[in-house]
Every structure is written in C-alpha cells, then in structure tokens.
Amino acid sequence: MNNYEMQQEAEQFLKTYYTETGAPAEKLEERMKEVISDIKAFGTYTQTYDEIVYGVKLAWRNSNRCIGRLFWERIDVADARQAATEEEVFEFLFSHLKNAFNQGRIKPYITIFPAVSAKEETVKVWNHQLLRYAGYDSGEGIIGDSDSLEFTRICEKLGWQGKGTDFDILPLVIQIGDQPPVWRSIPEALIPEIPMEHPEYKAVADLHLKWYAIPIIADMRLEIGGLHYVSAPFNGWYMGTEIGARNFADEHRYNLLPKMAEIMGLETKHASNLWQDRALIELNEMVLHSFKKQGVSIVDHHTAAAQFRIFEKQEAKAEREVTGKWTWLIPPVSPATTHVWHQPYSNELKKPNFFYQDKAYQEMKGCPFHR
Amino acid sequence: MNNYEMQQEAEQFLKTYYTETGAPAEKLEERMKEVISDIKAFGTYTQTYDEIVYGVKLAWRNSNRCIGRLFWERIDVADARQAATEEEVFEFLFSHLKNAFNQGRIKPYITIFPAVSAKEETVKVWNHQLLRYAGYDSGEGIIGDSDSLEFTRICEKLGWQGKGTDFDILPLVIQIGDQPPVWRSIPEALIPEIPMEHPEYKAVADLHLKWYAIPIIADMRLEIGGLHYVSAPFNGWYMGTEIGARNFADEHRYNLLPKMAEIMGLETKHASNLWQDRALIELNEMVLHSFKKQGVSIVDHHTAAAQFRIFEKQEAKAEREVTGKWTWLIPPVSPATTHVWHQPYSNELKKPNFFYQDKAYQEMKGCPFHR
Ligand code: HEM
Ligand code: HEM
Numbered sequence: 001m002n003n004y005e006m007q008q009e010a011e012q013f014l015k016t017y018y019t020e021t022g023a024p025a026e027k028l029e030e031r032m033k034e035v036i037s038d039i040k041a042f043g044t045y046t047q048t049y050d051e052i053v054y055g056v057k058l059a060w061r062n063s064n065r066c067i068g069r070l071f072w073e074r075i076d077v078a079d080a081r082q083a084a085t086e087e088e089v090f091e092f093l094f095s096h097l098k099n100a101f102n103q104g105r106i107k108p109y110i111t112i113f114p115a116v117s118a119k120e121e122t123v124k125v126w127n128h129q130l131l132r133y134a135g136y137d138s139g140e141g142i143i144g145d146s147d148s149l150e151f152t153r154i155c156e157k158l159g160w161q162g163k164g165t166d167f168d169i170l171p172l173v174i175q176i177g178d179q180p181p182v183w184r185s186i187p188e189a190l191i192p193e194i195p196m197e198h199p200e201y202k203a204v205a206d207l208h209l210k211w212y213a214i215p216i217i218a219d220m221r222l223e224i225g226g227l228h229y230v231s232a233p234f235n236g237w238y239m240g241t242e243i244g245a246r247n248f249a250d251e252h253r254y255n256l257l258p259k260m261a262e263i264m265g266l267e268t269k270h271a272s273n274l275w276q277d278r279a280l281i282e283l284n285e286m287v288l289h290s291f292k293k294q295g296v297s298i299v300d301h302h303t304a305a306a307q308f309r310i311f312e313k314q315e316a317k318a319e320r321e322v323t324g325k326w327t328w329l330i331p332p333v334s335p336a337t338t339h340v341w342h343q344p345y346s347n348e349l350k351k352p353n354f355f356y357q358d359k360a361y362q363e364m365k366g367c368p369f370h371r
Numbered sequence: 372m373n374n375y376e377m378q379q380e381a382e383q384f385l386k387t388y389y390t391e392t393g394a395p396a397e398k399l400e401e402r403m404k405e406v407i408s409d410i411k412a413f414g415t416y417t418q419t420y421d422e423i424v425y426g427v428k429l430a431w432r433n434s435n436r437c438i439g440r441l442f443w444e445r446i447d448v449a450d451a452r453q454a455a456t457e458e459e460v461f462e463f464l465f466s467h468l469k470n471a472f473n474q475g476r477i478k479p480y481i482t483i484f485p486a487v488s489a490k491e492e493t494v495k496v497w498n499h500q501l502l503r504y505a506g507y508d509s510g511e512g513i514i515g516d517s518d519s520l521e522f523t524r525i526c527e528k529l530g531w532q533g534k535g536t537d538f539d540i541l542p543l544v545i546q547i548g549d550q551p552p553v554w555r556s557i558p559e560a561l562i563p564e565i566p567m568e569h570p571e572y573k574a575v576a577d578l579h580l581k582w583y584a585i586p587i588i589a590d591m592r593l594e595i596g597g598l599h600y601v602s603a604p605f606n607g608w609y610m611g612t613e614i615g616a617r618n619f620a621d622e623h624r625y626n627l628l629p630k631m632a633e634i635m636g637l638e639t640k641h642a643s644n645l646w647q648d649r650a651l652i653e654l655n656e657m658v659l660h661s662f663k664k665q666g667v668s669i670v671d672h673h674t675a676a677a678q679f680r681i682f683e684k685q686e687a688k689a690e691r692e693v694t695g696k697w698t699w700l701i702p703p704v705s706p707a708t709t710h711v712w713h714q715p716y717s718n719e720l721k722k723p724n725f726f727y728q729d730k731a732y733q734e735m736k737g738c739p740f741h742r
Contacts, residue, residue: 245707257708271673272659274652277705281648288643302642326698332707334648336616337628341703 001226003039009226010035010045013352017054039226044117047227053077055224056110056234059352064345065328067304068236070311075108075234076100083113089123089174090184093130093233097190100214100235104192106297110234115227121177124360125231127151127170130216131191134168144168146252154361158183166254167193167210175360194294198286203263209256211243211287213296219359224352234354237297239304244284245332256283284333301331305338323348372597374410380597381406381416384723388425410597415488417452418598424448426595427481427605430723435716436699438675439607441682446479446605447471454484460494460545461555464501464604468561471585471606475563477668481605486598492548495731496602498522498541501587502562505539515539517623525732529554537625538564538581546731565665569657574634580627582614582658584667590730595723605725608668610675615655616703627654655704672702676709694719 001009011032018028038045047055061072076099080092092111100109113123128151135148142149144166152162155171160183162168169191175181192213198204218233248256260279261268268275284300291298299307308329315322324345335341372380382403389399409416418426432443447470451463463482471480484494499522506519513520515537523533526542531554533539540562546552563584569575589604619627631650632639639646655671662669670678679700686693695716706712 245705250707250713271677272671274656274659274671274673276673276708277652277655280705280708281645281652284648285645288645300643300645302645302647306642330706332712333705334616334651334703335701335706336621336703337647337651342621 001228003043006044006226007036007039009223009351010039013055013058013225014051016058017051021054044115044227047225049077049079052079052112052224055352056112056222059222059224059354060108060234062323062350062353064323064325064347064349066236067239067308067329067331067340068299070307070314071108071236072311075110078109078111080111080113081115083123084121084176086174086176086182089113089125089176090172093125093172093174094187094190096216096233097130097186097214100216101190101192104213104295104297106214106235106237108234108236110222110232112222112229113231115229121179123231124175124181125218125233126154126173126175126181126360127218130172130218130233130235131186131212131214132170133166133212134162134170136162136164145247145254151361155183160185169212181361192296194290194296196286196290197293198282199289201260201263201282201286204260204286207256207259207263209248209254209286211247213291213294214238215242217354219357220354221357222352222354230357237299238291239299239301239331240284240288240291241301241331241333244287245280248283248287249280260286280333301333302338305331305340309339321346321348323350372599374414377415377597378407378410380594380722381410384426384429384596385422387429388422392425415486415598418596420448420450423450423483423595426723427483427593430593430595430725431479431605433694433721433724435694435696435718435720437607438610438679438700438702438711439670441678441685442479442607443682446481449480449482451482451484452486454494455492455547457545457547457553460484460496460547461543464496464543464545465558465561467587467604468501468557468585471587472561472563475584475666475668477585477606477608479605479607481593481603483593483600484602486600492550494602495546495552496589496604497525497544497546497552497731498589501543501589501604501606502557502583502585503541504537504583505533505541507533507535516618516625522732526554531556540583552732563667565661565667567657567661568664569653570660572631572634572653572657575631575657578627578630578634580619580625580657582618584662584665585609586613588725590728591725592728593723593725601728608670609662610670610672610702611655611659611662612672612702612704615658616651619654619658620651631657651704672704673709676702676711680710692717692719694721 014028014032035045056075056077057072061069083089083092096109096111100107114120116122132148133145134152135142135144135146137149160171169186171183171185173181173183193210194213196204196209214235215238216233216235222229222232248254257276257279260283261275264282266275266278267273288298288300312322325347326345329340385399385403406416427446427448428443432440449467454460454463467480467482471478485491487493503519504516505523506513506515506517507523508520531542540557542554542556544552544554564581565584567575567580585606586609587604587606593600593603619625628647628650631654632646635653637646637649638644659669659671683693696718697716700711
C-alpha cells in the first residue's frame with residue numbers, strides 16, 4: 001500500500017468513526033490533518049486506542065460470513081501494539097485465553113499486535129486458532145483433527161511432540177520479524193475444554209469426546225484505516241453447529257455420524273432412513289447440552305439466526321445496508337428453518353474488515369532454520 | 372431474436388447434437404445448410420423429433436439448479452407441436468399426467484408445445500405446475516398453499532371454484548394466441564396423491580395431509596437451438612426434502628413444524644432444544660415413508676446427492692465441466708452431510724436450457740375478458 005492509498009483509507013475510516021460516534025466536525029478535521037502529515041512523513045501513522053476499538057467493531061460489523069454480528073459493539077480490545085519480545089507476545093496470548101474465557105461467560109475479545117510497518121519487526125502468530133487439536137497421519141487413518149495435519153507437522157519439526165491422542169492441544173507458535181519461530185505449550189489451566197455428554201444417550205460419554213470452549217481465530221489480517229494488523233486473534237463464543245455439524249460430523253474431520261448412529265441403534269445401511277440426519281441432530285444436542293452443563297457460553301443456530309435478524313433490523317434503522325455471504329450465513333443444520341435461507345445478501349466488501357492472508361508458514365519449505 | 376442470432380444458436384446446437392451422437396460430418400453440414408436456408412426464408416425452422424429429444428436432454432444436463440441430472444439421458448418426450456386447439460392441448464396435458472405417473476414408477480417426461488413463431492398462435496399453459504394446490508386468503512390466515520394465492524384468484528375470476536380445503540388441486544388453465552384463457556378441471560383419476568403417514572407417530576395420519584405425486588413444472592421456457600418452447604411442462608420424481616423440508620415446513624407454506632413437534636411431544640418453548648430440527652426430520656421421514664408405501668418414486672437427499680456425484684464423475688470422464696448453482700444444489704436438510712456442500716460449482720449458463728419467463732397472467736390486470 002502506498003502513501004496515497006493509506007491516506008485514502010485513513011480518511012474514510014476516520015470519517016466513519018467520527019461521524020458514527022457523533023464527534024464534532026473540527027475534531028475530525030484536526031485528526032485528519034495529523035494523520036495525513038504522519039503518513040507523509042513516516043509512511044504510516046499510529047491509531048489511538050479508541051480508534052482501534054471502533055475499527056475492530058466496524059470490522060466485525062462488516063464480516064459478511066459472521067452470523068454473530070448483533071453484538072458488534074460489545075468486544076474487549078487488548079492493545080498489544082507494544083509487544084516486541086517473544087515473552088511479551090506469549091503473555092498477551094495467555095492473557096487473551098484467560099480474559100476471553102472469563103470463567104465460562106465468554107467475552108468477544110481481540111488482541112491487537114503491531115501493525116505492519118517498514119520500521120518495526122512484524123509479530124506473527126502461526127496458529128490457525130489459539131486453541132486447536134493436532135492431527136496426525138498414522139498411515140492407517142488420521143488421529144486427531146485432519147484440519148491440523150500440516151501445522152502439526154510444522155510444530156513437530158520445531159521440536160514439539162504431542163501425546164498422539166485425538167485431542168492434543170497444539171502449542172502456540174510465534175515469530176518476530178525474521179527470527180526463527182518459537183513455540184510454547186499452553187498451560188493446562190488456560191485450556192478450557194468441554195467433555196461431551198448426551199442427556200439421553202449415556203453411552204456418548206464413553207466416547208470421551210471433548211472440544212475446546214473458545215474459537216479464537218488467529219490467522220486473519222485485520223485492516224483498519226489503511227493499517228494492516230496481521231496478528232490480531234479474535235473470538236466470540238461458539239455456535240453449536242460449528243462443532244456438532246462440522247468439526248465432529250464431517251467425514252474428513254472427526255467423522256462421528258456413524259458412531260453416534262450406532263449408539264442410537266440406528267440402521268445405517270440405507271441413507272433413505274435418514275440416519276445421518278438423526279445422528280447429526282444428536283451430535284448437536286450433545287454439544288449444546290455439554291456446554292450448558294459446564295456453564296460455558298454457546299448459541300444454537302436458531303437463536304443465532306434470530307439474533308442476526310435483530311441485527312438486520314437495527315442496521316436498517318441506522319440506514320446501513322447489511323452485507324453478508326449467504327453460503328456462510330446459512331447454518332449446516334436445517335438451514336431453511338432460519339430466515340437467512342429465504343433472502344439474498346449482498347456480499348459487498350466494506351472496510352474495516354478481517355481478511356484471509358497467506359499462512360505464515362507457507363513461506364517455510366523444508367527446515368525452518370535453513371531458509 | 373433476429374435471424375442472425377437464431378442461426379448462431381442453431382449452428383451451435385446442431386454441432387453439439389451431431390458431434391455428441393457421433394453422426395458423420397456430412398450429415399451435420401447438410402442439416403446445417405437446410406436449417407440456415409429455412410431461417411433465411413421463414414425467420415425460423417422446424418426441429419426433427421430426434422433433435423428435440425436430444426435438445427431436451429442437453430437442457431436438463433445444463434440445468435444448474437437440478438440435482439437429478441444423473442438421469443439426463445432418460446426422459447420421454449411427447450411431441451405436441453401440432454396441438455392447435457384447446458381440446459388438443461388439454462388432451463396432451465392429461466396424457467402427460469398419465470404417462471409420467473406410470474402407475475407409480477414415475478418417468479421423467481416432457482411435453483413440447485409449439486415454439487414461438489411469427490406465424491402460428493402461441494400455446495400458453497398458465498399453471499406453475501400441472502398439479503398444484505390452491506391457496507385462499509381467508510382473512511384469518513391462509514388455507515391451502517400460499518404459493519398459489521395469486522393464481523387461485525385468477526382461476527376464480529375465470530369461473531373456477533375450489534372446495535376451500537387445504538388440498539384443492541387447481542384446474543389447468545391454457546391460452547391459445549390472443550384468445551381468452553380457458554380452464555378445465557383435472558379428472559380425479561389423473562391426480563395421483565399420497566396420503567401422509569408416519570411409521571412411528573401414528574397420529575400423523577389424523578392430520579389428513581397429502582401431497583401430489585409428481586412435480587410438473589409448466590411455466591419455464593425451454594430453449595433449444597434458438598427456438599423458444601414457451602410451453603414445455605416437464606417432470607422428474609420428487610426429492611423428499613422438496614415436500615418435507617419446504618412445502619410442508621416453511622412458515623409461509625404449510626407450516627407444519629409446530630404440529631409435528633406437538634405430535635412428537637416436544638417442548639417448543641426453546642429453540643435451543645432443537646425441536647424444529649427434530650420435527651423437520653420426521654416430516655421428511657413421513658414423506659419418504661408415505662411415497663414408498665404407495666409404491667411411488669421418490670428419492671431422499673442423500674441418495675440424490677450420491678447420484679449427482681456419479682453424474683459429476685461421468686461428465687468429467689466425458690471431459691465436460693459440470694456447471695451448477697450451489698445455493699440450489701445443497702439440500703435444505705443436513706446439507707453439509709452431502710459432498711455438494713464441500714465444493715464450489717460454476718454457475719455458468721449453457722444452452723439448451725430451461726429459463727424463467729414472465730407469468731402468462733401478469734399481462735392480465737383486472738378482468739381477463741376486457742383487455
Ligand atoms: C459473539 C459470538 C459470535 C458468534 C456466535 C459468531 C458466529 C460465527 C459463525 C457461525 C461463523 C462461521 C464460521 C464457520 O462456518 O467456520 C463466523 C464467522 C466469522 N466471524 Fe463470527 N461469531 C461471533 C463473534 C465474532 C467476533 C467477535 C468477530 C470479530 C471481531 C467475528 C468475525 C467473524 C469472521 C471474520 C468470520 C469469518 C471467518 C472465516 O472466514 O473463516 N465473529 N462467526
Ligand atoms: C428425475 C428426477 C429429478 C429429480 C430428483 C430432480 C431434482 C430437482 C430438485 C431437488 C430441484 C430443486 C427444486 C427446488 O428447490 O425448488 C430441481 C430443480 C430443477 N430441475 Fe430437476 N430433478 C429431476 C428431474 C428433472 C427433469 C426431468 C428436468 C428437465 C428435463 C429437470 C430440470 C430442473 C430445472 C430446470 C430445475 C430448476 C427449477 C427452478 O428453477 O424452479 N429436473 N430438480
């Protein structure tokens with residue numbers, strides 16, 4: 001991004017921020033001048049904490065794939081822009097885990113590491129999610145989460161070793177500037193996990209399934225007013241189907257539909273008896289029930305859709321168009337029972353927003369220490 | 372469409388037809404010359420029966436929203452291009468109903484009425500589907516199928532009167548050229564309907580639900596080689612979810628989820644107990660079970676997706692790209708359990724194909740006899 005583009009982006013963001021928060025016009029102008037002169041002088045600028053906080057909220061509000069946006073104004077922002085050492089980065093990540101979990105009443109939370117700049121070293125978090133299970137290709141099938149196969153191999157190359165269970169929490173891997181990546185195991189006490197039980201099918205407990213309590217996406221780039229925060233892990237609470245209908249149900253993930261059907265005593269020879277659909281619902285029941293039993297925040301897909309509908313109404317009232325990506329917003333269980341199914345959404349991209357970016361470790365082929 | 376465009380379309384279609392069916396190159400050239408000279412002389416041309424049959428198959432194969440395309444080569448084509456009188460048109464429609472039902476072993480079937488031409492009068496079928504239930508706005512809620520409200524009012528204006536039940540089969544309404552539309556009730560014997568029962572929840576039978584056996588879309592335009600067949604009703608057999616997850620389940624249609632949940636004894640206060648999802652599955656079970664019990668063809672969404680996967684493989688083998696519309700191809704029940712969910716499809720439009728067209732009766736505001 002060149003200075004001109006950054007200036008454009010900054011101006012647009014500041015305008016939105018000052019207008020939506022009802023600041024006087026002079027204040028906007030003053031700040032605009034300051035920012036423009038900084039960009040001209042240094043090729044970048046520094047956002048105030050308040051600007052970042054509002055930028056994060058806008059980025060969430062603009063997240064077209066997110067059904068949880070009713071709560072866009074309620075997110076805690078940890079300012080980690082001063083984090084410069086590995087120690088500091090790990091500390092911020094650990095404290096994110098603790099604060100976001102909040103003893104079960106999960107808080108939407110984001111930790112902002114330094115924006116990319118020519119001068120300072122970039123802080124990179126290599127994990128896809130801060131909490132995530134390792135996946136191993138045993139030769140006779142996958143152990144753990146197949147979604148983590150590549151990253152698990154990388155962790156192993158870096159010297160980490162998992163226990164080889166289906167639920168080994170991966171270490172945190174970070175990298176500062178061009179230094180080699182370093183990893184650290186997450187202290188047990190900071191790993192909230194939910195053991196899976198089913199209110200009716202008691203045998204489910206014997207499967208010893210569990211899932212971590214918070215989905216903390218760590219590999220997306222947050223862009224606010226022309227600044228690129230390439231490490232800005234964020235979380236909400238789970239929608240049950242993410243675990244019950246995808247992580248546990250997908251054939252290429254934990255593939256639990258056949259097991260659940262067996263526990264339910266369903267005949268699984270003929271797809272036409274809908275055993276997959278029945279087992280799918282009980283997996284989802286299991287997830288919702290287990291989180292609730294542990295007093296940990298979670299939302300079912302119907303309630304989430306209803307909340308999203310309120311968000312849509314709120315936005316209409318504020319005379320803002322809700323953009324959305326239909327294919328992501330519909331839940332993977334009974335989607336046509338939600339209002340989302342029955343209307344189109346414009347997938348127009350607005351900024352601030354969260355973006356996919358290349359994996360930090362794709363650059364690393366072969367040994368990480370010999371590049 | 373001008374002559375030049377028609378010629379282009381005709382050439383492209385004939386090329387595909389003759390090539391795919393392995394005809395010798397001279398035959399294609401000969402036919403091409405004939406068609407071009409006809410278009411130049413008359414502004415149109417007449418397709419051979421074999422050309423139409425292959426054109427229909429291609430139109431089906433190119434139907435991006437259809438998951439039933441494995442069977443694209445198996446469809447019976449009734450040639451109704453000579454139909455000129457109302458009597459003849461009704462006869463063709465009645466015989467479509469009979470042949471397509473085929474005593475329960477439903478046949479993919481299409482009846483082709485004359486293509487649009489400057490000279491001959493256009494035959495228009497006004498119905499959305501040949502079999503469809505009326506919908507009445509009683510003032511205190513809808514009786515019947517809300518999807519038919521407008522067309523039902525039109526039928527009433529034309530002099531038809533329904534019994535006022537939830538399942539009144541609408542009359543066939545046709546129109547020849549500029550003549551006023553005429554309607555005819557479908558003889559009882561030609562209306563195959565499936566009474567709904569549930570293998571486990573016997574009380575379902577007391578709801579006296581039923582659905583017609585064949586979805587015969589009558590309001591789409593079939594385009595083959597530049598010719599526009601604006602009346603070409605076609606059918607396959609049902610995929611269960613069309614009835615169980617949409618017609619019966621949608622809140623604005625028959626809205627049966629609460630009733631089903633009641634029969635199942637589910638608590639319906641909290642969406643988080645997934646009562647809607649459970650009721651949805653039993654509605655779908657009911658539909659599949661009832662069709663099977665009556666010996667009438669139907670396919671569940673898992674089997675349909677598996678068949679679609681075979682179609683995709685067949686097409687890959689033939690070195691043709693499968694186009695598709697993801698948002699329509701995913702089933703509305705447990706969509707992520709099918710392979711369709713997990714891959715993108717290009718929604719590129721290929722011809723021949725079926726197209727939406729303006730409703731025949733949109734032109735008619737006020738009384739149909741005073742235009
Ligand atoms: C508060 C509770 C929240 C719920 C229930 C929720 C729900 C969801 C769901 C179900 C998805 C789709 C996930 C998938 O299918 O993989 C999603 C995606 C997303 N959400 Fe939210 N969300 C919440 C909070 C947040 C927060 C706090 C942010 C950012 C500040 C956010 C930003 C996003 C983004 C960027 C995506 C797209 C992720 C991707 O493309 O992989 N969400 N959300
Ligand atoms: C043989 C069994 C068939 C099955 C199981 C099947 C299945 C389906 C399904 C489930 C849909 C989506 C319907 C909806 O959501 O409203 C659909 C759409 C469609 N199918 Fe098929 N189909 C079959 C045969 C046919 C035939 C014979 C044709 C034409 C020759 C056809 C052409 C289409 C078209 C054009 C659509 C889109 C309709 C629209 O946009 O409203 N299908 N099909």
